[in-house]
Amino acid sequence: MYKILEKQVFSPIIKLMVIAAPRVAKKCQPGQFVILRTHEEGERIPLTIADFDRQKGTVTIVFQEVGKTTRQLGALEAGDCVRDFVGPLGTPSHIENFGTVVCVGGGVGVAPVFPIARAYKEAGNHVIGIMGARTKELMFWEDKMREACSELFVTTDDGSYVRKGFVTDVLQEVIEDRGKEQIALVLAIGPQPMMRACCNLTKEYGLKTIVSLNSLMVDGTGMCGCCRVTVSGQTKFVCVDGPEFDGHQVDFAELARRNAFFLAEEKLSAQRWEESRKSAGCGCGCRCGGGH
Amino acid sequence: MTEETKGQKKKIIPKKNPMPAQDPAERIKNFHEVALGYTEEAALAEAERCLQCKKAPCRQGCPVEVDIPAFIKLVAEKDFAGAIKKIKEKNALPAVCGRVCPQENQCEKYCTMGKKNEPVAIGRLERFCADWELAKGVLPQEVAPPTGFKVAVVGSGPGGLTCAADLAKLGHQVTIFEALHVPGGVLMYGIPEFRLPKRVVQAEIENLKKLGVKIEVNAVVGKFATIDELMEEEGFDAVYIGTGAGLPYFMNIPGENSCGVYSANEFLTRTNLMKAYLFPEWDTPIKIGRKVAVLGGGNVAMDAARTALRLGAEESWIVYRRSKNELPARHEEVEHAIEEGVKFAFLTSPTRILADENGQVKAMECLRYELGEPDASGRRSPVPIPGSEFTMEVDTVVVAIGQGPNPLVPRTTRGLEVTRKGNIVADPATGATSKPGVFAGGDVVTGAATVILAMGAGRVAAKSIHAYLMNKKEQA
Numbered sequence: 001m002y003k004i005l006e007k008q009v010f011s012p013i014i015k016l017m018v019i020a021a022p023r024v025a026k027k028c029q030p031g032q033f034v035i036l037r038t039h040e041e042g043e044r045i046p047l048t049i050a051d052f053d054r055q056k057g058t059v060t061i062v063f064q065e066v067g068k069t070t071r072q073l074g075a076l077e078a079g080d081c082v083r084d085f086v087g088p089l090g091t092p093s094h095i096e097n098f099g100t101v102v103c104v105g106g107g108v109g110v111a112p113v114f115p116i117a118r119a120y121k122e123a124g125n126h127v128i129g130i131m132g133a134r135t136k137e138l139m140f141w142e143d144k145m146r147e148a149c150s151e152l153f154v155t156t157d158d159g160s161y162v163r164k165g166f167v168t169d170v171l172q173e174v175i176e177d178r179g180k181e182q183i184a185l186v187l188a189i190g191p192q193p194m195m196r197a198c199c200n201l202t203k204e205y206g207l208k209t210i211v212s213l214n215s216l217m218v219d220g221t222g223m224c225g226c227c228r229v230t231v232s233g234q235t236k237f238v239c240v241d242g243p244e245f246d247g248h249q250v251d252f253a254e255l256a257r258r259n260a261f262f263l264a265e266e267k268l269s270a271q272r273w274e275e276s277r278k279s280a281g282c283g284c285g286c287r288c289g290g291g292h
Numbered sequence: 293m294t295e296e297t298k299g300q301k302k303k304i305i306p307k308k309n310p311m312p313a314q315d316p317a318e319r320i321k322n323f324h325e326v327a328l329g330y331t332e333e334a335a336l337a338e339a340e341r342c343l344q345c346k347k348a349p350c351r352q353g354c355p356v357e358v359d360i361p362a363f364i365k366l367v368a369e370k371d372f373a374g375a376i377k378k379i380k381e382k383n384a385l386p387a388v389c390g391r392v393c394p395q396e397n398q399c400e401k402y403c404t405m406g407k408k409n410e411p412v413a414i415g416r417l418e419r420f421c422a423d424w425e426l427a428k429g430v431l432p433q434e435v436a437p438p439t440g441f442k443v444a445v446v447g448s449g450p451g452g453l454t455c456a457a458d459l460a461k462l463g464h465q466v467t468i469f470e471a472l473h474v475p476g477g478v479l480m481y482g483i484p485e486f487r488l489p490k491r492v493v494q495a496e497i498e499n500l501k502k503l504g505v506k507i508e509v510n511a512v513v514g515k516f517a518t519i520d521e522l523m524e525e526e527g528f529d530a531v532y533i534g535t536g537a538g539l540p541y542f543m544n545i546p547g548e549n550s551c552g553v554y555s556a557n558e559f560l561t562r563t564n565l566m567k568a569y570l571f572p573e574w575d576t577p578i579k580i581g582r583k584v585a586v587l588g589g590g591n592v593a594m595d596a597a598r599t600a601l602r603l604g605a606e607e608s609w610i611v612y613r614r615s616k617n618e619l620p621a622r623h624e625e626v627e628h629a630i631e632e633g634v635k636f637a638f639l640t641s642p643t644r645i646l647a648d649e650n651g652q653v654k655a656m657e658c659l660r661y662e663l664g665e666p667d668a669s670g671r672r673s674p675v676p677i678p679g680s681e682f683t684m685e686v687d688t689v690v691v692a693i694g695q696g697p698n699p700l701v702p703r704t705t706r707g708l709e710v711t712r713k714g715n716i717v718a719d720p721a722t723g724a725t726s727k728p729g730v731f732a733g734g735d736v737v738t739g740a741a742t743v744i745l746a747m748g749a750g751r752v753a754a755k756s757i758h759a760y761l762m763n764k765k766e767q768a
Contacts, residue, residue: 023511023516023517024516027515027516027517037473041567041570041573041574041575042575043566043574043575043576044566068575069575084473084509084510085510086471086473086510086511086512087516088515088516089515218558218561218562218566218576219471219472219481221471221512221515221538221698221700222538222698222699222700223481223538223539223540223557223561223698224540224555224557224558224561225540225542225554225555225557225558226554226555226558228549229549230549235542235544235548235549240699240700254549254651257551257650258549258651260551261552261579262577262579265571265572265577266577268572269571269572269575269577
């Protein structure tokens with residue numbers, strides 16, 4: 001069991017948790033992920049590491065409630081435990097002094113961008129951060145990002161905060177403004193359509209772009225191949241070969257199709273969860289709200 | 293009359309006492325165990341069939357050298373406690389082995405009775421004894437006084453569990469590191485519930501804990517710590533690597549990443565470990581089509597094909613590029629699959645998987661094969677027949693053509709020699725690797741094989757680790 005030491009509610013659907021996991025905290029690097037399970041009957045879900053504290057032995061995750069498991073996780077409070085928490089998994093980000101790096105975080109993708117941007121900056125890069133959200137209330141960690149980046153641009157799709165526009169709009173402005181020759185690398189993490197859009201844009205400029213893929217997974221250690229994705233025409237496992245890949249080489253259409261494979265089942269699970277939440281709690285004192 | 297049986301006037305019963313089993317029509321609707329186990333009467337009758345040969349040829353077929361005639365004699369004498377104790381002198385997981393060992397290629401292959409009649413049902417008797425003990429409550433085993441040495445076992449599959457049990461009995465402090473959230477390895481994620489109930493596996497693991505073995509789950513060695521770190525920073529004096537064959541092989545044909553194509557590992561892990569057959573009560577889903585094709589002919593392929601039927605597939609096909617005679621699966625599994633209505637497309641292999649506009653599998657383009665000359669494995673090699681292309685309509689494909697060693701540990705361990713295929717190089721007689729204090733065995737060394745061979749390797753390594761530690765003590 002892994003104790004939730006702290007919980008922050010950024011918005012009704014975006015939450016942060018600090019988890020006691022000394023083994024993971026000791027070794028994890030920016031770009032890596034964990035797999036967690038909330039309870040005995042639960043599924044294993046991958047979440048990218050948002051931050052860590054080696055001294056305190058803690059790992060921070062930020063997640064958006066989309067399906068049953070993330071909603072159930074979101075219903076837990078500080079002091080509760082998650083059943084399983086395994087990591088660090090995946091290959092760490094490749095960090096070196098490239099020169100100028102643009103780090104783009106969309107939505108909840110800002111969380112995994114943060115430690116990578118910080119590491120880039122510590123390695124001596126000039127880090128231009130771009131963070132965006134659909135609307136103001138889904139925005140979080142502007143302060144942390146400002147600290148991790150050399151300069152930061154903020155945008156909202158609906159214009160409810162700072163400015164109106166997609167992260168790709170800002171990215172294009174930055175590239176045009178600084179000149180593509182001045183930028184060594186782009187990192188883009190967020191929803192798949194956003195990463196795809198960023199890649200389409202940077203391809204035009206011939207700017208190498210790293211993305212962090214969020215495929216379906218079971219074990220997360222290269223054992224099942226559920227997370228396979230086509231990169232440069234070759235099959236790769238996101239869990240061990242990734243999660244970061246050269247975005248210009250990723251077959252995003254295939255990834256989107258594979259990620260949608262269990263959509264009907266995910267919907268059913270989420271529906272059952274919502275219904276059980278409406279009825280009385282399960283009575284076992286677990287605060288699951290009746291979900292198990 | 294042979295020398296061994298001289299002087300005995302036993303009435304020969306030519307056939308094994310039959311194993312009671314769930315009716316095929318019923319069992320394909322559930323995940324309960326197929327083979328139900330001997331009653332006491334059947335076990336006593338079967339034990340009586342044993343000729344008690346002095347040379348005990350059966351023992352040479354057992355990778356862990358169980359004293360088979362001795363335990364069968366105790367069964368015949370109704371001393372079941374004595375019988376299980378005798379088995380456990382050599383075998384840490386009798387309830388598992390009694391169920392999943394390929395006895396026809398091992399102990400029973402050498403049984404004197406089997407020369408003219410059916411061999412003694414050694415596996416069924418082993419299972420009977422183990423189940424008897426599990427039902428009664430397990431007797432405590434003797435553990436030597438603590439030696440002060442710490443041993444890390446990487447992977448909690450059959451090899452790791454055996455190695456851990458042997459070392460713990462010798463007084464070493466053993467910690468098993470398991471990557472998944474439950475211990476058991478392939479016994480939990482791979483072999484289906486209907487062949488090996490998970491409560492049986494967990495009961496065997498509980499026995500191990502009683503020997504003082506510690507188990508750390510959610511611990512991916514090579515990630516949270518390397519082998520070098522376990523030895524240098526966490527004070528482990530020796531390490532056993534039994535990480536198995538956890539890397540699924542694919543066909544490398546077009547369309548293999550379509551929706552509805554699973555590796556056998558994914559298909560079985562979802563079903564067994566994550567209990568997807570209980571979805572939505574359990575959260576992990578699995579999707580099964582109307583017509584399922586399982587590629588391959590080994591035990592894993594049989595498990596997947598039979599699992600597909602239980603998940604509701606209307607048709608479940610084994611697609612295998614050789615013929616029935618070459619099927620590498622355990623005989624009983626093939627028979628069970630046939631009884632349950634699994635269909636076989638022999639001498640057939642796909643060249644391409646076709647998907648619809650949503651990326652969902654709809655068919656496979658296949659080629660027919662004929663058998664040519666024997667290859668390196670001694671089996672006649674399949675040769676494609678030109679112009680034999682045909683299309684097989686399927687909506688789910690499970691790739692069960694084998695697994696390789698998971699590269700996580702080999703890649704992160706300094707000075708560990710591996711083969712071109714990524715298998716760890718270890719001396720079969722000792723389990724010693726190129727790295728001092730590090731031993732390895734089972735599938736990660738040999739490539740995908742059986743539970744009992746991994747257990748044999750775990751036992752061999754435990755002996756060498758003990759010798760290595762005792763030597764270290766003398767030198768200190």
